[in-house]
């Protein structure tokens with residue numbers, strides 16, 4: 184190597200070219216020189232800076248959309264859960280809970296029968312028509328609440344037997360229709376546009392008001408949020424959109440934010456009125472706010488947010504405002520004519536740019552229909568989906584679904600025609616009068632109080648003296664299905680047309696009175712069963728456990744083999760009475776299906 188003639192005459196060991204070494208030497212020298220003047224080695228300095236910047240970026244990108252506090256909490260509990268002992272303990276509790284949930288679900292599906300069985304394979308030959316009808320009747324008999332006698336809060340928005348028959352006929356006529364094909368089924372499209380126009384009129388829109396019929400309140404809300412997100416991004420250059428909703432706004436807004444990958448901030452309430460704190464909302468507005476929301480009324484306590492004030496902020500800050508009238512829209516629209524004064528909540532207010540109202544609630548339309556209205560087409564256009572380049576054709580759909588049931592639209596249309604203005608005024612009068620009567624009576628029951636000032640059809644109860652879920656549990660035993668609310672602990676009853684039948688409201692109030700009186704004899708008695716579960720679930724700091732348990736519940740809804748999912752149930756090793764009873768019965772029923 185020594186006599187090798189090369190431009191790199193100072194080649195050293197390893198064959199590294201000399202000039203590289205020379206530069207290397209120089210760099211070392213430079214480094215040494217600089218280092219003499221710096222407290223840290225520059226390499227560390229530069230590298231360190233890079234790592235810190237990367238770190239900040241990493242964590243910033245992981246700040247959860249639901250807020251930093253929630254994120255820190257999550258991280259903390261995630262860390263705690265890595266401790267083996269804690270992890271084992273939690274796993275044990277969750278598996279016990281799973282068994283209880285599945286035992287309860289098995290009971291529900293079993294009904295009055297001795298055994299539980301599921302059809303898990305398609306029948307070899309089609310079944311006899313009458314057999315199918317008998318089976319449907321049998322399936323529909325499951326469940327122990329007498330909803331048709333008014334025992335259930337909300338849930339069933341029944342418009343009377345005559346309407347049921349009309350809708351059955353309409354469904355039969357329109358079973359195969361689909362507004363995705365306007366050229367084939369222009370009739371259902373015409374019905375849809377008439378439903379929209381009628382609703383626009385009811386909510387004081389003008390000729391610019393436009394909208395769509397959707398599959399329900401949740402879809403209406405998702406579409407409104409989507410339209411405003413895209414409007415803000417495209418027309419106003421907002422890159423990190425965020426919506427502001429009252430804490431009492433429907434969970435569909437959280438679902439929308441999650442699906443559409445945007446931020447959502449929850450505005451607190453004024454405690455006394457159970458309506459959104461307008462000043463708090465104003466303070467939470469930022470340059471990223473793309474939508475303000477208020478409910479008329481909100482699901483939990485049935486109170487109407489101050490839409491006039493929210494609309495005014497919308498105008499002032501140039502932010503679209505959505506009124507969620509999903510629940511009560513088709514009562515509010517008729518309340519003035521029925522003799523009840525209500526605050527403005529709809530397009531009468533300048534600044535309200537959209538309204539969602541569920542026809543499948545107090546519109547009494549078949550389940551699966553809601554109306555979303557915009558004040559102007561410029562918003563609605565951002566709701567549309569159009570893809571000009573699909574090989575399957577130029578594809579466009581106004582809502583989330585592709586194909587849609589024309590039969591539901593026809594049923595909704597038929598229902599509006601069936602009631603007419605006079606019919607809805609009548610149903611509204613009955614429902615609101617009954618609600619107010621119940622509210623006045625409940626306000627006199629010692630030991631509980633009515634939350635806020637409900638004006639429509641929902642009455643929420645809480646107590647300063649005892650665990651309110653005990654009242655719910657006791658009423659369940661008397662056949663009433665109430666809704667459990669949380670933060671704070673409370674329950675509500677949402678009146679439908681079913682509760683306007685003679686005697687129902689009286690029976691309900693009487694049952695509440697006697698039950699509360701009973702509980703007040705020993706207000707501090709421990710809560711058990713469902714009551715204990717609801718109370719405890721609010722105090723579990725790690726909300727991810729609640730999420731996990733809820734997933735187990737939803738899995739159980741889809742379970743068709745309760746033996747294999749829960750072997751303890753099958754071999755009867757449980758000591759719990761209810762579970763054991765279930766397992767014995769199930770054991771027999773299973774043989775046929777596996």
Ligand SMILES: *Cc1c(COP(=O)(O)O)cnc(C)c1O
Nearest residue numbers: 399400401433481482507509510
């Ligand atoms: C019912 C309801 C909705 C939407 O619920 P869906 O079950 O999707 O129809 C939205 N907001 C409020 C206030 C509601 O009560």
